[in-house]
Amino acid sequence: MRRAAATFVLALLLAAPARPAAAAETPAGTSAGTAKVDPLPMQEVAPGVFVYAAPYALAGRGNAGAIANVGFVIGRDAAAVIDTGGSLKAGQRLLAALRQRTALPVRYVINTHVHPDHLLGNAAFAGEGATFVGHQALPEALAARADGYLKANAELVGPDFAGTRIVPPTLLVSTRLDLDLGGRVLHLEAWPTAHTNSDLTVRDEATDTWFLGDLLFVGHVPALDGRLSGWIAVLQRLSARPAARVVPGHGPAAVPWPAAAAAIDRYLTTLQAQVRAMVRDGAPIGEAGRAAGVESGKWALFDDFNARNATAAYHELEWE
Numbered sequence: 021m022r023r024a025a026a027t028f029v030l031a032l033l034l035a036a037p038a039r040p041a042a043a044a045e046t047p048a049g050t051s052a053g054t055a056k057v058d059p060l061p062m063q064e065v066a067p068g069v070f071v072y073a074a075p076y077a078l079a080g081r082g083n084a085g086a087i088a089n090v091g092f093v094i095g096r097d098a099a100a101v102i103d104t105g106g107s108l109k110a111g112q113r114l115l116a117a118l119r120q121r122t123a124l125p126v127r128y129v130i131n132t133h134v135h136p137d138h139l140l141g142n143a144a145f146a147g148e149g150a151t152f153v154g155h156q157a158l159p160e161a162l163a164a165r166a167d168g169y170l171k172a173n174a175e176l177v178g179p180d181f182a183g184t185r186i187v188p189p190t191l192l193v194s195t196r197l198d199l200d201l202g203g204r205v206l207h208l209e210a211w212p213t214a215h216t217n218s219d220l221t222v223r224d225e226a227t228d229t230w231f232l233g234d235l236l237f238v239g240h241v242p243a244l245d246g247r248l249s250g251w252i253a254v255l256q257r258l259s260a261r262p263a264a265r266v267v268p269g270h271g272p273a274a275v276p277w278p279a280a281a282a283a284i285d286r287y288l289t290t291l292q293a294q295v296r297a298m299v300r301d302g303a304p305i306g307e308a309g310r311a312a313g314v315e316s317g318k319w320a321l322f323d324d325f326n327a328r329n330a331t332a333a334y335h336e337l338e339w340e
């Protein structure tokens with residue numbers, strides 16, 4: 021850890037001449053403040069595309085809420101960040117990792133959906149002059165949950181949550197939007213309600229790398245907060261499009277596509293079939309949690325999410 025910190029300070033010193041003069045005046049908590057945090061260990065999954073593959077964990081003390089995959093793409097003129105982690109500190113660690121690799125401005129911070137582990141680090145980039153980008157449904161979804169997210173995560177994460185605040189997107193995507201980083205275009209696409217009602221994907225045209233957010237879970241059990249049937253349908257549409265690699269919201273930094281969709285599709289369709297049968301047979305909702313039990317043991321954090329998924333599915337499917 022000490023060596024990593026020393027290396028980072030050295031990297032900062034070496035990078036100093038290339039950095040804009042204004043950086044010296046950046047207040048603590050943004051660029052200058054990142055010297056105090058350990059940069060997230062990133063993997064370069066394709067040229068200029070960096071991903072932090074988060075551990076399978078719930079937000080808690082010791083991880084600063086950095087439990088979702090986050091990344092950045094570096095173009096000729098600017099960089100874009102894709103998701104920011106679950107606290108200001110998690111975002112600062114991501115920014116520190118970015119600053120190890122480029123002095124270019126962060127032009128865009130893109131959030132793939134409303135969940136706190138993907139966007140509570142936004143404030144770390146507020147001093148970078150970035151435009152915050154999200155699904156058109158994101159501001160409203162976020163406003164409705166802001167207080168609950170901040171309270172719950174402050175309790176879970178503890179002291180590392182200090183300074184965390186909500187920074188909503190101002191550039192909204194209703195269908196598609198292209199963002200130019202200088203000789204490098206990102207294709208953003210907004211999806212109908214699936215994992216959540218604000219799912220957005222980001223495709224780096226240069227390397228054919230596709231950030232799927234939590235539309236794709238690998239290893240970590242899926243968490244349903246949108247519509248089960250919608251999620252299955254969106255996954256089908258995503259799977260019909262090849263990509264050199266995709267980045268899941270939880271799981272390894274990059275996985276092959278569409279092969280990586282098989283496990284989540286099996287989980288979701290199993291859950292759907294079993295809950296649908298329960299509804300048909302008049303089983304009480306209290307029994308819904310038993311659905312998809314055959315998937316237990318195949319997923320990390322299964323017991324933390326499966327019963328909730330099944331209950332949500334029951335509410336959805338009883339109105340079919």
Ligand SMILES: [Zn+2]
Pocket residue numbers: 133135215234243269
């Ligand atoms: Zn999510």
